[in-house]
Amino acid sequence: LAKTTQPISMDSYEGQEVNITCSHNNIATNDYITWYQQFPSQGPRFIIQGYKTKVTNEVASLFIPADRKSSTLSLPRVSLSDTAVYYCLVVRTSGTYKYIFGTGTRLKVLA
Amino acid sequence: DVKVTQSSRYLVKRTGEKVFLECVQDMDHENMFWYRQDPGLGLRLIYFSYDVKMKEKGDIPEGYSVSREKKERFSLILESASTNQTSMYLCASGGSRWEQFFGPGTRLTVL
Numbered sequence: 001l002a003k004t005t006q007p008i009s010m011d012s013y014e015g016q017e018v019n020i021t022c023s024h025n026n027i028a029t030n031d032y033i034t035w036y037q038q039f040p041s042q043g044p045r046f047i048i049q050g051y052k053t054k055v056t057n058e059v060a061s062l063f064i065p066a067d068r069k070s071s072t073l074s075l076p077r078v079s080l081s082d083t084a085v086y087y088c089l090v091v092r093t094s095g096t097y098k099y100i101f102g103t104g105t106r107l108k109v110l111a
Numbered sequence: 112d113v114k115v116t117q118s119s120r121y122l123v124k125r126t127g128e129k130v131f132l133e134c135v136q137d138m139d140h141e142n143m144f145w146y147r148q149d150p151g152l153g154l155r156l157i158y159f160s161y162d163v164k165m166k167e168k169g170d171i172p173e174g175y176s177v178s179r180e181k182k183e184r185f186s187l188i189l190e191s192a193s194t195n196q197t198s199m200y201l202c203a204s205g206g207s208r209w210e211q212f213f214g215p216g217t218r219l220t221v222l
Binding site: 034042043097099100101104 | 167
């Protein structure tokens with residue numbers, strides 16, 4: 001299953017768009033890409049999932065290029081409350097199920 | 112709202128003790144998961160279950176076992192706790208493979 005790598009940390013300012021990229025070089029045909037957000041002392045919370053191209057919901061967009069070897073979570077106009085750790089998770093959905101979380105990106109939003 | 116509850120937020124045990132971590136979900140989800148979370152290593156899957164009495168090993172099952180006798184309850188068992196099992200343990204449930212709902216976690220310390 002795809003091993004996932006992410007930047008360890010990022011800083012941004014309020015109101016900016018933030019893009020966090022996850023690399024999953026050996027992703028397989030049956031693998032889906034998901035992203036989670038985690039605040040201190042809480043469990044992760046699902047943000048978005050996708051297979052290819054672009055997915056958008058009320059909080060984020062997910063961009064997946066044609067080769068699917070990476071994905072980018074885009075957070076529009078971040079606020080202080082978006083300070084959290086963001087994880088990508090690659091899920092194999094057929095055959096032997098596998099779940100591989102990345103090590104997370106710590107996003108700090110500055111005023 | 113989906114609610115995933117874990118039996119304890121903090122737990123201190125001694126080396127060699129048998130430890131039970133309980134997880135209960137209220138959304139009739141088929142899938143349930145146990146992860147451990149360690150600094151610098153992110154979340155790693157220990158076991159998951161896709162149905163009552165069914166279980167699958169994750170990436171780090173050694174030293175752990177699980178039990179799922181009822182759909183809403185998934186237990187993680189440390190047969191003989193060791194100091195290297197000191198960690199944050201997170202339970203999750205989900206109706207789909209990629210959208211998981213996490214509990215608040217149990218911070219286990221093994222002395």
